[in-house]
Amino acid sequence: MIYLIEKFKKEYLGRSIVTVLGIVIILVTLSITGFLFYKGLGTFVTYNHSVWEFLFSSEWKPADNFDGGGKVGAAIFIVGSLLISFLALLIATPFSIASAVFMTEISPKLGKKLLQPAIGIFVGIPSVVYGWVGLTVLVPAIAHVFNLPYGFSVLAGGIVLALMIFPTITSVSVDAIENVDNGYKEASYALGTTRWQYIYKVMLPSATSGILTGVILGLARAFGEALAVAMVIGKMLTFPDNILSATNNMTAEIASDMGNSAQGGEFNDALWSMALLLLIISFIFILIMRIIAKKGEEVK
Amino acid sequence: MKKIFALFMAVVLVGITMTACSTNTKSSTSSTTSEVTGSLTAAGSSALAPLVQVAADNFQQLNPKASVNVSAGGSGTGLTQVANKSIDIGNSDVTAESKLTADQAATLKDHQICAIGVAAVVNSDVTVTNLSKQQLSDIFTGKITNWNQVGGADEAITLISRPESSGTRALFKQYALDNAIESSNTALSSDDSGTLETNIASTKGSIGYLAFSYLVGKYDVKKMSIDGVAPTLENVYNGSYPVWGTEHMYTNGEATGVTKAFLDYMGTDTFQTQMENLGYNVISKMTTAAGKH
Amino acid sequence: MKSEHKNAIVADKIATVILYCIAGFFLLLLAGFTAYIIVKGIMAYQPGIFSFERTGIGVELFNTVYLVLISLIISVPIGVGAGIYMAEYAKAGKVTNYLRICIETLSSLPSIVIGLFGYLVFIYMTGSKYNLFAGALAVSILSLPLLTTVTEDAIRAVPSIYKEGSLAVGATHWQTIVQICLPVAMPRIITGIILAAGRGFGEAAALLYTAGMSSNVNPNIWNPFDPMSLLCPFRPGDTLALHIWALKTESMTPNADQIADFSAAVLLVLIFAFSLGSRILGARLDRKMSGK
Numbered sequence: 001m002i003y004l005i006e007k008f009k010k011e012y013l014g015r016s017i018v019t020v021l022g023i024v025i026i027l028v029t030l031s032i033t034g035f036l037f038y039k040g041l042g043t044f045v046t047y048n049h050s051v052w053e054f055l056f057s058s059e060w061k062p063a064d065n066f067d068g069g070g071k072v073g074a075a076i077f078i079v080g081s082l083l084i085s086f087l088a089l090l091i092a093t094p095f096s097i098a099s100a101v102f103m104t105e106i107s108p109k110l111g112k113k114l115l116q117p118a119i120g121i122f123v124g125i126p127s128v129v130y131g132w133v134g135l136t137v138l139v140p141a142i143a144h145v146f147n148l149p150y151g152f153s154v155l156a157g158g159i160v161l162a163l164m165i166f167p168t169i170t171s172v173s174v175d176a177i178e179n180v181d182n183g184y185k186e187a188s189y190a191l192g193t194t195r196w197q198y199i200y201k202v203m204l205p206s207a208t209s210g211i212l213t214g215v216i217l218g219l220a221r222a223f224g225e226a227l228a229v230a231m232v233i234g235k236m237l238t239f240p241d242n243i244l245s246a247t248n249n250m251t252a253e254i255a256s257d258m259g260n261s262a263q264g265g266e267f268n269d270a271l272w273s274m275a276l277l278l279l280i281i282s283f284i285f286i287l288i289m290r291i292i293a294k295k296g297e298e299v300k
Numbered sequence: 301m302k303k304i305f306a307l308f309m310a311v312v313l314v315g316i317t318m319t320a321c322s323t324n325t326k327s328s329t330s331s332t333t334s335e336v337t338g339s340l341t342a343a344g345s346s347a348l349a350p351l352v353q354v355a356a357d358n359f360q361q362l363n364p365k366a367s368v369n370v371s372a373g374g375s376g377t378g379l380t381q382v383a384n385k386s387i388d389i390g391n392s393d394v395t396a397e398s399k400l401t402a403d404q405a406a407t408l409k410d411h412q413i414c415a416i417g418v419a420a421v422v423n424s425d426v427t428v429t430n431l432s433k434q435q436l437s438d439i440f441t442g443k444i445t446n447w448n449q450v451g452g453a454d455e456a457i458t459l460i461s462r463p464e465s466s467g468t469r470a471l472f473k474q475y476a477l478d479n480a481i482e483s484s485n486t487a488l489s490s491d492d493s494g495t496l497e498t499n500i501a502s503t504k505g506s507i508g509y510l511a512f513s514y515l516v517g518k519y520d521v522k523k524m525s526i527d528g529v530a531p532t533l534e535n536v537y538n539g540s541y542p543v544w545g546t547e548h549m550y551t552n553g554e555a556t557g558v559t560k561a562f563l564d565y566m567g568t569d570t571f572q573t574q575m576e577n578l579g580y581n582v583i584s585k586m587t588t589a590a591g592k593h
Numbered sequence: 594m595k596s597e598h599k600n601a602i603v604a605d606k607i608a609t610v611i612l613y614c615i616a617g618f619f620l621l622l623l624a625g626f627t628a629y630i631i632v633k634g635i636m637a638y639q640p641g642i643f644s645f646e647r648t649g650i651g652v653e654l655f656n657t658v659y660l661v662l663i664s665l666i667i668s669v670p671i672g673v674g675a676g677i678y679m680a681e682y683a684k685a686g687k688v689t690n691y692l693r694i695c696i697e698t699l700s701s702l703p704s705i706v707i708g709l710f711g712y713l714v715f716i717y718m719t720g721s722k723y724n725l726f727a728g729a730l731a732v733s734i735l736s737l738p739l740l741t742t743v744t745e746d747a748i749r750a751v752p753s754i755y756k757e758g759s760l761a762v763g764a765t766h767w768q769t770i771v772q773i774c775l776p777v778a779m780p781r782i783i784t785g786i787i788l789a790a791g792r793g794f795g796e797a798a799a800l801l802y803t804a805g806m807s808s809n810v811n812p813n814i815w816n817p818f819d820p821m822s823l824l825c826p827f828r829p830g831d832t833l834a835l836h837i838w839a840l841k842t843e844s845m846t847p848n849a850d851q852i853a854d855f856s857a858a859v860l861l862v863l864i865f866a867f868s869l870g871s872r873i874l875g876a877r878l879d880r881k882m883s884g885k
Contacts, residue, residue, distance in 0.1 A: 007765070014767035015682060021671050022678030025741055028734060029695045032702070035710055064376075064465055066401050095615060102616035106609060115616075118623055120868030121861055123791030125630075126834035128841055129857045133629065135495065140502060149458055150503045152488055163626075166619075168788060172743065175781040179750045192598075194605035213746050217739060220701035227491075227798065227838070235463075235489035246488060251703040253463075255798060256491040258705055259374025260465035262399035267465060268376065275706045282701035286694050339820065341722055341805065341829065346843045353807065357647055360809065367821060369829045371723065371806035372843060386716050387723075492842035494849075513845055578845065 033279065040276030042269035043072055054273060060237060062267040072270040076239055078277070080154075080249035083240065084229060085222040087158030092166045093215055097204075100173035100211075105199055116174065122167035131231035134160040139232055142244070152234025152246040160228050165218035172217060176210020177203060212293045216286050223282045226251035250274045338558040339367035344378015344391030345467060346492065347416055347511050348547050351580055352391060352566075358574075359565050366558050375399070375467050382408060382550050388559045390550040393467020408550040413566050415581040415593070417512040417544040418472050419531035420524040421497075425504050428452040430525040436476055439507060442483030447505060459487035460499050460508035468493070471545040472509045475593070476526060497521060513579035536581050539589030546583060546593055627861065634858020637851035645812045650856050652808045655823055656725065656830040657863065660804070661793040663729035663826060664736065669786060672737050676744025676782075681770055693745075700738040707734050708799035715803060723829040728804025732796055736789035743785030747778035776879065783875035787868050794864050797838040805829030806839055833860045 043049050047068040057073025103111025134156060142151030180203050188198040204211075234246025235256070254271050261267040342352050349372040356368035373381075375392040376399055382390025383404045393416075396405040420436060422428070428450055431439070438444040439457060448454045461482065462469040473479060488503075490496035493514045500508050501520040512531065515523060523531050526543065535541035555563050565571060572582045645651040683689045711731030716723065751774045759769040775782075808830040810823050817824035831839070833856050840846070840853035 011765040011767045014771065018674040018678040019682060021674030022683060024671055025675035025696060025737060026692055028737065029692070029699055032699060032707075032710060032734070033695065035713075036702075036706070062464075064399060095619060098612055098615040099619050102612045106612055107616075115620070117865065117869045117872055118627075120787045120791065121627065121864050122623070123788050124794035124864035124867075125861065126795040126797055126837055126857070128797060128834070128838045129630065129860075132841055133626070135498060136502075137629075149456060149505070150488070163622075167791075171784050171788060172746075175747070175784050176750070179747075179781070181752065194601050196605035196608040197601055199608070210746060210750065213742060216697055217700065217742065220697060220738075223701040224703045226703045226705065230491050231495055235491070236485065236487065237489075238485040248489075252491075254703050255705050256463040256489075257465040258709065259377045259801075260463070260467070261374075262376045263380040264401075265376075265399065275702065279698055279702060283694060283698045286697050290690075290694065339722075339809070343723075343805075349806075349843060350845045356807070367809040369723065369805050369807045369809055371801070371829075372839065373801055373806075377802065381712075384717055386712070494842040494844065516845065517847055 036272065036276045036279055039269070039272035041273070042264075043266070043273040047072075047266050047269060049270075054270075054277075058239065062270045063265070064261050064267040065265050066262075068266040070266055070270075072266070072273070074250070074270070074274055074277070076237060077248055077250040077253050077274065078281075079239060080233070080247040081223065081251065081278070082281075083154055083243075083247070084157040084161060084233065084249055085219065087154060087243065088161035088165060088222045089215070089219055091158060091162035092169055092218060095162075096166055096169035096214070096218075097173055097211060099170050100177055101199055101204075103170075103174050104177045105195065105203070111174070116171070119167040119171055122163070123171075127164070127225060127227040128231075130160055130164055131228035134228060134232040146244055148244065150234070150246075152232060152236075154233065154240050154243045154245065154247060156232040157229045157249070158243070160232050161222050161225060164225060164228060165221050168221055169211075169214040169218040172214030173207070173211045176207040176214065179210065180206045209293055212289060216289055219285060219289075220282055223278060224251060226255035230255060250278050254278075335365060336363040336558050336561045337365040339369065340388040340559050340562060341369045341371065341386075342389035342391060342549070343371035343373050343381060343387045344389075345375045345393045345547065346372040347393060347467060347513065348391040348414075348549075350513065351414065351575065351578055352389075352549075354574065354578065355562070355566050355571060358571065359562055362565070363561070366561070368558075368562060374465070376465065379404075379408075379550065382552055385552050388551065389563075392548045392550060393545065394470060395548060396550055407552055409552075409554060411549040411551065411555070411563050412546050412583045413549060413563070414575055415536065415544050415546050415583055415586065416471075417531060417533070417536045417541065417579075417581060418468055418476070418509050419512060419515060419543070420472075420476065420507060420509050420526065421500055421515070421521040422508075422524055423500055423502075423504055423506045424520070424522050425455070426452060426507070426522065428524070429522070430528055432527050433476065433478065436526065437478060437480040440477055440482045440487075441480050442486050455505040458503050458506040459483070460496060460503065460506050461487040461489045462496065462509075463489060463491060467545070468509065468511055471593075472543060475543040475545070476509070511579070512581075516577075516579040533576055533579070533581055537585055537590060538587055539591065544581065544590075544593055547580075630854075630861055631858050633854040634856075634861075637854040637858075639848070639851065639855075642852065642855055645810070648852075650833065650836065650852065650859065651812075652810055652823070653831055653833045653836045653856070654859065654863070656808060657794065657832040657834070657860070659826070660725055660729050660732065660800075660830070660832055661790050661867075663726060664732040664793045665786065665790060667729060668733035668736050668740055668789060671733075672740025672785070672789070673744045673782060675737075676741045677748060677770060677775075679741065680745040680748040681766070681774075693742075696738045696741055698738075700735070704735060704796060704799040705802075707731055708802040710734070711799060712802040721827070723803065723805030724827045725804050725830045726826045728800045728830075728832075729793075729826070731799045731803045732793045735796065735799060736792045739792070740785050740789050743788070744778070744782050747781035747785075748774050750781070751777045779875060779879050783871055787871055790867060790871075791864065794832075794860060794867075795834050796832070797835045800832060800835050804831065804835075806831050806835060833863075 049072050058075040059071040059073040061071040063070035139151035230252035235248045236246040240247040258271050353370045378390035381387045396408045435450050500506050529540045536544045643651050715727035759773045811821045814822040820828045837853045837856050840849040
């Protein structure tokens, strides 16, 4: 009996608490996903639009009432979201990893004391501040440099987003790199490798999964960010010709019209469908990244 | 063990606070005496929110025991939430009938206190000061693309619009463009009036539209006359300026207690003067020539 | 052989220079951005801005700290606990793998969606009015995926030798987690907490539909049960980020831009203090736990 009580205190109590917490988070996840499916399917079930129309048509004119009969082609928004998120990832990832390497291997003192706490600030700055600085500094700068009538563009959106996801990727990567077994480093140096060879051939490969978590969290944030992007991409309902033209994306559209349209109407339902699609797209991408990472580990 | 106890205590404490606070919020009004107590929440239209906030500040000075919380969130949100009874007053730029189901709309009572005018605004480098309605709709439908086609300098026109669901956009479309279908694939769009103003001010040759209330005391954008009529409160009152709409403040059922007192306050003469200073039209001063919008 | 070695050294030098350049560029960008916000803020300073009146930002400042604290009290135990569960107890398998991805995906939802979900669950279903506590819950939903993922990752990364050693001397699985894994994983978990708190500091849209956009408080009431008291978590309240958003987008107050600029600078300082503070606290905790 005493043994059981002891065992309870030492193992089962803690175990049950974290199991309950684990279940809580799973329930939260499932209920939000379920909620999104419930809301997002309305476009197709209640208002009889085809999934094909939603995904591949670019005619967007949903009716803001319960009668329906509008057009819900969201292709422009989908293309806009993908383009801007990947541009942001393309810009932010190399910078983030390089900064993380710098902070851990090249100059840990400067990195630990100054850079790491400083990066924390960037996460907490409200999107609207990023958006506003983008709107008043970046957009005119792009217009000036490329000699355009206005600077609202995919490029501006990508840069602002890159700045916003940079801290997430960097902080998580720094931790991942610091976790690499010190023995590896000593062994490498003992074999006579240079620092760069060690970083490139040993350290980065062993930190891959941690860095990837950072990139995934960054990508997720990029997909979901609305306010800041909305301020700098111009929100023009057209496919972008190049990265200097204005377009629109899913989050910006959701953020601007969700509050104004009546809940349950066709317009509102179409926006929920967009939120659902956003969730599905980001699920697919994270899945792909995880599979690639696993393959990479197996090869190693 | 200590930690678990502390955690338990924390939970209990939060529980007590929750019940205590919520019972307190429900303690509503004493309607017989002159002192108004209790709290109310108004949410919805972002064009109306600043005005309601000013009214709330004044109202609370007069009635220190009353608490008025004002929020934006959009007309659709205001209507849905007041129908849900989550808030006490739902502010909207459009009628409840146009957005909600007939059943939902039937439960709501409309209080019309003010109207809001919408003006076409341009970047300060544009030399044109007057446009006809026809020219205006040609510009917004993309038929006219250069200012020299309407008597201005040779400069490309940049359209800056508001989101599809915006109340300001709906008013402008109905009364300034006579429901012409705007060209959305050549128009930039700004989510809110503040951003739109900044964008017009910083983009050469641009044109957009703003509610009068955002134009009080601002000189970084230029107002445009329509058919020779300047966008002023007087011209809205006498019916010569057509682009305006009634703002709606909905309550679920008849307004009672603090909500009624607050709506009554918004209708007083002192507040109406203030309302005009802030760029809103007073509904009761509308002449018959202006008609109903 | 020799030239190969020489090449490696040259590559090392070049890489170092490039990394210095990237870090330098980033540092400059960071410094520039921070300076831009701080300088604009200082220029916008006006006396009485910290007051608890409508014109000041005292209440918003308090609300921000309060809301972030409440949301951390909710989300940190859940997030860290769930992370431990996912890393140590959840059975490996397809279902768990998909769940993990689901949790990661959750953080890609735009915050307005979480805001409306929060409105439905915490306001509409409970029949309450806008309140700070509901706002804190909504922010918790936003930051939970991040906390869980980071904790799980950190615990998984603890070298297995540590765990095996602990189990070998007779500690239970749970004891091993608490005494060995958590302390080793602590710095990374702290990073997660800082990132999660950042979501709370900077969030606007999720709060618009849950915590409301205005605060009516009487700073002289100290009874936390009174809805007019600062301390009551069940009253509507706006945070600095939401205040900035409102001032920048829909405000008609003539000096709205100045107040917004100043608020942004204050928020920046607040977050920096928080980030620095939790790192120091984390280091202290680390020393205490590892018995150094």
